[in-house]
Amino acid sequence: MSDSLTLKPIGFIRTGKRVKFQARHQPVDGEEECNVLELLPGANYEQALQDLAGFDRVWLLWWFHRNETWRPQVLPPRGPARRRGVFATRSPHRPNPLGMTPVRLLGVEGRALYLGACDLVDGTPVFDVKPYVPAYDAFPEARAGWIAEADAWADEPPKYAVAFSALAEEQAAWLRTEQGVEFTPRLVELLSRDPVTAPHTAHPQTPVGRF
Numbered sequence: 001m002s003d004s005l006t007l008k009p010i011g012f013i014r015t016g017k018r019v020k021f022q023a024r025h026q027p028v029d030g031e032e033e034c035n036v037l038e039l040l041p042g043a044n045y046e047q048a049l050q051d052l053a054g055f056d057r058v059w060l061l062w063w064f065h066r067n068e069t070w071r072p073q074v075l076p077p078r079g080p081a082r083r084r085g086v087f088a089t090r091s092p093h094r095p096n097p098l099g100m101t102p103v104r105l106l107g108v109e110g111r112a113l114y115l116g117a118c119d120l121v122d123g124t125p126v127f128d129v130k131p132y133v134p135a136y137d138a139f140p141e142a143r144a145g146w147i148a149e150a151d152a153w154a155d156e157p158p159k160y161a162v163a164f165s166a167l168a169e170e171q172a173a174w175l176r177t178e179q180g181v182e183f184t185p186r187l188v189e190l191l192s193r194d195p196v197t198a199p200h201t202a203h204p205q206t207p208v209g210r211f
């Protein structure tokens, strides 16, 4: 068998999130969002979508197409600043940058899927759609390793008030009006919990980065 396999996207998602920073780390339920995955024409995907509308959620399997490298160890964005093995994380910096996200299915029309909150940037290639089946896919009692610890940290009330200097306000307004990018809410969310710069240089031979 060949040591490489070829996958072809079935479509590209439209989320309106132009930069990675705008996309959530994991989709948050209840957030008002409507994203559209229009499957490519000419492949009978209309038929392949038959019977999907009866599911509340679907799994999207996709490619972190904006990443070109991977790292064996990464610094997760939440919790204490500690490097973790990439296979123990949901980091985008993986040897095969495959993403998987369970999203709410709002509707199906022709080749288009209307989807709720998700963590994909605009234009992300999607390889597959599968129904989310609670009886097979949900194990709420399963141990969540270091992530349970990090989630407890993130659930604590924010520790810091975040104020913007006049220059930062001006720059955020420029990004908003000229580039259509809204950074402020995510910045406040992150800085109010942990304003300390990530120690990227802790081990120069093994680059790490917050993902």
Ligand SMILES: C[S@@+](CC[C@H](N)C(=O)[O-])C[C@H]1O[C@@H](n2cnc3c(N)ncnc32)[C@H](O)[C@@H]1O
Residues within 6 Å of the ligand: 020, 021, 023, 024, 025, 026, 063, 064, 065, 066, 067, 090, 091, 092, 098, 099, 100, 101, 119, 120, 121, 124, 125, 211
């Ligand atoms: C932490 S990953 C988690 C992904 C997913 N739930 C999983 O486990 O596969 C989500 C982040 O990936 C980044 N991202 C989203 N789409 C991307 C893309 N097409 N290429 C590279 N990075 C992307 C965004 O910064 C987003 O916050």
